[in-house]
Amino acid sequence: MQKHDQDYIKKKNKATVFQLIKSSSPISRASIAKKTGMSPTTVGRIVAELYEQGFVKETEEQVTTGLGRKATMLELDRTSVLTAGVELDKSKFRIGMVDFDGRIISLREVNREVSETAEQTLNRIGLELQSMIEQEGMDPGKIIGLGIGMPGIVDEQSGEVILSAQLGWRNVRVAETLKTITGYEVAVDNELKVKALAEYCYGAAKGSKRTALIGFGTGVGSALIINGEIYRGETNSAGEIGHTIVDPNGVMCECGKIGCLQTYIAESSLITESNKIKPISTLNELFEERRKGQFWAANILDRAITFIGITIANVICLYNPDTVIVSGDLVEKYDEVRSFFENDQLQQYVWEPLRDTYQVVYSALGSEGVVIGSSLLAQEKFLSIEC
Ligand SMILES: [Zn+2]
Structure with missing residues (x-):
């Protein structure tokens, strides 16, 4: 052997x-x-x-x-170990202290200026963590490390963010910098991957052997958990379906290619399309226009729902998962999209032999998923113990 x-x-x-x-x-x-x-x-x-x-x-x-x-x-000894989990996003970051059982024992949310540099943000994360530990009277000796989940391509081995279009970061040594600031070991990964891990351990995919999580948000991405392990691919980029091309005659994507899947579903794309007709700035406003009977809003959203169906059906074809978790405001928050799932309209997009082989569920941990998943990542990495 x-x-x-x-x-x-x-x-x-x-x-x-x-x-x-x-x-x-x-x-x-x-x-x-x-x-x-x-x-x-x-x-x-x-x-x-x-x-x-x-x-x-x-x-x-x-x-x-x-x-x-x-x-x-x-x-x-459930009190023996604590890990901090951080969800880092464009306009905010959240820090949670998480126990052995994946329970958040303290959580805070901090606004982030879009103009902040990576260094400024990482410094603020360090300060916030320190203040949380002091104010809550936590024993720093029990904290074994810190995990961060964020959008983008992350080299999870070195803890370097290769590219995060949302934050505008390129080649940022997040783990190394934050370790210098806080003194703790730091693990970094893509947010959807850690979210899927959290759902597998404590949420909607408990007991699942092959889980695909699809996130519909500022971009479109997916993560796959096979027998409890994150499937990463060669450069930890497996699952980036938002940039699969679905229409070579489509519109320009922020990545420089034409007709990427996410140009039909990502929030920013839906808002850009809407602005050809009326100046709006949020998804809420777009859904409001549809409810007022505006055909243009119905056209944009109906097309988005069609592509949501296509995305999920494609993921089912590619991975053959037993559980598909759909996550993100667009699919979770609005009745018009929820009814697509509740009425099982997805079936029409799924290849016949694969029907009835999967369940589609909403994320169970909701907005806490990334914080819990990031802390789990730190637990796995620094204890060598899986959930
Ligand atoms: Zn693209």
Whole structure:
């Protein structure tokens, strides 16, 4: 067996034991061995590691086994570790302190000026985190790291943002800079990828084996979770469906290509189209125009809904997921779009053999998804433990 195979198995075994203690505590070492099929020696070694790391503690409670011996019970020390999760967006950032169970114990939202430089924003994140820790009286020793989810292409290995069109950042060493500012280890990833991870661990995709999350917002993107792991592709860009070309005779995309999918659905595109007829600046105003009976608004939105259907159907064809999570204001907030899903109009776009192979759901964690997912990313990266 190759060395990396052995490492992989060790990591998997540790995660399995950790999961079991987390979900079934209090539990004895013998029960863990029985339930996982691992040898008592392996279980003993893993538990000792987890104990040393402070994640697991022995309870007062003891049970008598069949042979009349006392067995010590184990449970997770849920207060042993905290991770901070940050959602970074164009006009705001949110910081949450998250416990072992993915619960946000403190959350704050801070406005961001669009004109701010990357350095200014990262400094403000550091200051806000520091102030949260002090004001809430948190033990800094329990915080093992910080995760950030943001739009764009991110090299999650080095923590460098390669390109974020929304923030106007190019080649920004986010992890390195923020580590210098805060002193904590920092993990960075694309927001949809961490959101999908959070939904898999604690939300709408719990128990799913193949989850696709599609985000409809300032752009259109997707993320795929296979057996609990984020599918990244070669450069962590897998899922960027917004820039797949659907009409070579279409309109110019911000990326410089013609007819990208997101030119029909992204908020900014819908607003640009609307402004050919009437000056409006928000999606709310566009939906209002439609409700007032304006045909132009109905035309723009009907076309957007058609492309939402095409996007989901294409993702189903590409990935064959068991669960598709749709996320973003456009699909979650407006009855006109919700009825598209509730009346199952999506069916007309899906290739026949793939019908009835998937469920489409809304995100369960809503606006907290990225904060929770970013903290989970930090947990996974710095503890080597999966959810
Ligand atoms: Zn494009």
